[in-house]
Amino acid sequence: MRFLRIGPAGKEVPAVLGEDGRVFALSALTGDIDGAFLASGGIDRARAALAAGDLTPLDPAGLRTGAPVARPGKVVCIGLNYRDHAEETGAAVPDRPVVFLKDASTVVGPYDRVLIPRGSTRTDWEVELAVVIGREARYLASPADAADHIAGYAISNDVSEREFQLDYSAQWDLGKSCETFNPLGPWLVTPDEVGDVRALGLRLAVNGEVRQDGDTKDMVFDVPYLVWYLSQYMVLRPGDVINTGTPAGVALGLPGTPYLRAGDTVELGIDGLGTQRQTFSHA
Template structure:
């Protein structure tokens, strides 16, 4: 199923995207929100699937989501607990930045309040000269995970997948001392969505294409097959250091093609730039940048 949340920021309502890719079905009569509590409740998900199959879900007469005249699409997940991010998790991205291949996953965090909708404005921070793009596969946890023993267990604890844009400010991240976090947590720095695709619709998360364009020019063109640590291993690994709860998110890293890895002058983002990104089967995002 493709689950999403539509409406004004802070007042989104839960919805289901029909297989035709254009019709929205209202889920507010069945569930209060798309969140960790829903993902952790198999009976609730079964009720949605059954209602969708029977055709009884009412149509949201609001136009094509994300299209001209359509409703705003918000983040597809409400009440996010924590966002665990994995750095340098693609062989080609590590190579382009001159970094050594990690022997263990590199972990940093984004605050849930960085999350915005997939077509919301992204703000270039005040004083920024090195705002960068990163298309990433987001893994949404569906079952509490602690001290998992295997890759298979890791995959079994995934509730769904979405597109994440891990916007980064490289000067803040690398040149200002301390940890990476202050270059990752500026407001609007994590567009998420448009949909949360339930795990049953993604049989192999290591076979997904990722692409990103800036002002119409293709910058990133990769595949999750090039991840250093796959999805199941990441969930297993992270569960050794912290408990993952339903509604937590893991951003699993980005392939080559970021501005940081390009020759000088590096084409960092500025107000007015347009970024578009997609992952096969998970939809597409588009953001226009503006000054904070």
């Protein structure tokens, strides 16, 4: 299933995409697609209601698409999780996942405007596979247990300001948590629709020029391992988002490649998860 949220920021209507391409409102089942919906069997209820023909069609024409998950409790990010990305930035391939947190309020819709922070000269792009947690994960016994705790997957653009990230602090938070720095969506896609999450192509272009063209098979640590690993150090709750890292092709790793400027357009996509498009402007 493909879940989405449509409407003005803060007033989105929860919806699901039918197999025929039509959009159906979920308002009769839930007020939103959030942690409570995911934790209470909302996906199964929506599946049954769609199959029974109990949902009302919704015309999305002209309406904004929001992030497919409302108000994630936290966004957990994995750094240097593709070998080619570690190499292009001059970093060693990590022996353990590099973990940092991103302000959850950075999450915006997949087509929303992204703001270049004041004073920024090195705003960068990162296409990433996002994992959405559907069931509390706490001290999982093994990576094999991770699947039962995943609601689905989405596209994430882990926008980063490299000067803020790398030059101003020993931690990365300053360059990762600027407002609008995490476009998410357009859909939350359930695992049965995605297939093999270890073999998904990821692509990103800036002003029509391809910058990133990778594959999740090149991850250093795969999705089940990451969910298991994180559960040893923090409680993952329904609605939480995990950004699983980016392949090579970021401006940081391409000498002479310009960073993002006002008016630039970034387009990105992941196999089976749709596409995003953002225009960047000054904050």
